[in-house]
Amino acid sequence: MKSYHTPAEKYIIKPVNQFISKSTTGGIILFIAAIIAIFFANSPWATDYHSIWQHKIGISLGNLELKMSLHHWINDGLMAIFFFVVGLELKRELSNGELASPKKAALPIIAAIGGMLFPALIYLFFNGGTDAAHGWGIPMATDIAFALGVLYLLGNKVPLSLKVFLTALAIVDDLGAVLVIALFYTSDLNLMYLSIGIALFILLLLCNKLGFKSPIFYAIIGIGGIWLAFLLSGVHATIAAVLAAFAIPANARINENYFSYKMNELRQRFYAIDPKDRQPNLNGEQLLLVEEMRSLTKDALPPSQRLEHGMHSFVAFIVMPVFALCNAAIPISFSEISNVTIGVALGLLLGKVIGVFGLTALIIKLKLISKPNGITMRNLLGIGFLASIGFTMSLFVTELAFDVNKHPEFPSEAKLGIIVASLIGGFIGFFILNHSKK
Numbered sequence: 001m002k003s004y005h006t007p008a009e010k011y012i013i014k015p016v017n018q019f020i021s022k023s024t025t026g027g028i029i030l031f032i033a034a035i036i037a038i039f040f041a042n043s044p045w046a047t048d049y050h051s052i053w054q055h056k057i058g059i060s061l062g063n064l065e066l067k068m069s070l071h072h073w074i075n076d077g078l079m080a081i082f083f084f085v086v087g088l089e090l091k092r093e094l095s096n097g098e099l100a101s102p103k104k105a106a107l108p109i110i111a112a113i114g115g116m117l118f119p120a121l122i123y124l125f126f127n128g129g130t131d132a133a134h135g136w137g138i139p140m141a142t143d144i145a146f147a148l149g150v151l152y153l154l155g156n157k158v159p160l161s162l163k164v165f166l167t168a169l170a171i172v173d174d175l176g177a178v179l180v181i182a183l184f185y186t187s188d189l190n191l192m193y194l195s196i197g198i199a200l201f202i203l204l205l206l207c208n209k210l211g212f213k214s215p216i217f218y219a220i221i222g223i224g225g226i227w228l229a230f231l232l233s234g235v236h237a238t239i240a241a242v243l244a245a246f247a248i249p250a251n252a253r254i255n256e257n258y259f260s261y262k263m264n265e266l267r268q269r270f271y272a273i274d275p276k277d278r279q280p281n282l283n284g285e286q287l288l289l290v291e292e293m294r295s296l297t298k299d300a301l302p303p304s305q306r307l308e309h310g311m312h313s314f315v316a317f318i319v320m321p322v323f324a325l326c327n328a329a330i331p332i333s334f335s336e337i338s339n340v341t342i343g344v345a346l347g348l349l350l351g352k353v354i355g356v357f358g359l360t361a362l363i364i365k366l367k368l369i370s371k372p373n374g375i376t377m378r379n380l381l382g383i384g385f386l387a388s389i390g391f392t393m394s395l396f397v398t399e400l401a402f403d404v405n406k407h408p409e410f411p412s413e414a415k416l417g418i419i420v421a422s423l424i425g426g427f428i429g430f431f432i433l434n435h436s437k438k
Contacts, residue, residue: 030146033321034328034391038419041329053326066231074326075399076237080227081311082319082392083238086174087245088308093171095250107360107369108165112172114359115387116140116180119351126343131410135340135401137184138414139347139421141177141393144170146422147386150430158433159374166383169356177393182239185400189234197229197240204247215303218248236400248307253299266293320392327395330415340410344417348388349425357384382432388425394418 040049053074058067068076094100119139127133147170151163204221212218222244230240254262270289298306357380364371395418402410 028149029317030149030320030324030392033324034419037325037328038330038332041331046329046331049329053329071326074323075396076231078319079323079396080223080238080241082241082315082323083178084222084241084245085308085311085315086178087242088248088304088311090171090175090242091246091248091250091304092308093168105168107363107372108168109172110363110369111165111356111360111383111387112169112176114355115142115169115173115352115384116176116355118355118359119347122351123343123347126339126346130339131407132340132343132402135344135398135410135414137177137180137397138394138401138418139344139351139390140173140180141390141397142170142173142352142387143389143391143393143422144174146389146391146426150386150389150426151433153430154433158379161372161374162379162383162433165372165375166386169383169387173387174393177397178239178242181236181397181400185397186235190232193229193233194235197226197233197235200225200229201240201243201247204244208247208249213249213253213303215248215307218244218303222247245304248304250302250304252302254296256300259296259300262296263293266296323392323396327399328391328415328419330412330419332416332419337416338409338413340413341417341420344394344414345421348390348394348418348421349385352388352390352425353381353384355384356387357381378432382429385425385429385432388429389422390418391422394422 040046043049053071054069056067056069057073060066120136123136123139124133127135144167147166148163151158151166200221204218204226207217222240226240226244227237231237266289270286273285360380361377363369395415398411398414398418401414404411
């Protein structure tokens, strides 16, 4: 265990590290950012706050110039980092996680599909055949950070199997959201740039097969090549981030047995150094051994896991809060609740509960799939309500779904439904799970 000696370490560094390391922290920061955005959107400074995100920022690469609003850069650029981490999580779960085994993956996959299908149908019930029909993808998404944040607030009141179930469900849900964005929320295609992006993706896959392990190499090709090509092609740039993540090597340079053997050997050599030679600073021989240990540790970590772990804090504490500050600035007005608001709110609240809980309960009652150990029907109902927290992903799809030039009111109406459903679903889910038997 790490010890803290100085007052700064004891009273500043240690509390900050403990706060950051908690599973709920990312959700707390995201919630605070959303509250700040909503406050400004309903304050006398609303116009000034909105204008901040409309400032144009551009970069030039020879004859090629990209000039977009800050809002656009956040949604197409900064959120690509979020989707890159989502892609890494998907790859990990599919290769050796909860989705690797068909038996373990079946129930959360069914729950996720139900949790995407029924919300879309409920939304279309209220908005089908209208100009707002294209927003059917908005209530399909679950915000994994918020949902897991609420779940982890309950501590040991919920079984580990329930946390695993929600995580697997949310991962499949994210995959569904990525596919929906790619297939249904893509603008006019530029086939030349799309071909370049696909060619670069194939290049990364070949480099993976050939044994290239440098994350920097994949970052340069993925960001400077695939992301830019997809951005110019008309396919949403976040899809490029997911593809780049799937191309990152998931195997380490050395296996676990060699790492354990070699690290033990280095440790013995370190301890074998004459204690008389030990000073407050490392001597030359010790320094070489520590460097070798660090290099060995680096080689034992798969690049995909190293990137996922290294980027998680940046996404949780920078990317998602900035996205919320930009996109959650919703004027709250209940005087004219539209069908868009009702469709999104009921799609999330009823659709997720029917799809996640109802379909899962039906499958279990029919004995087609056995219920995971430690999970009760009451717990599944609570998970159904937590899945209705659609915040980040739903807000993101809202920005893609509507033509603001024709109907500038639709995004605000949809966002109001997202906020209302997420708050109600989160509170009900927390209440149900908090009063469940352990």
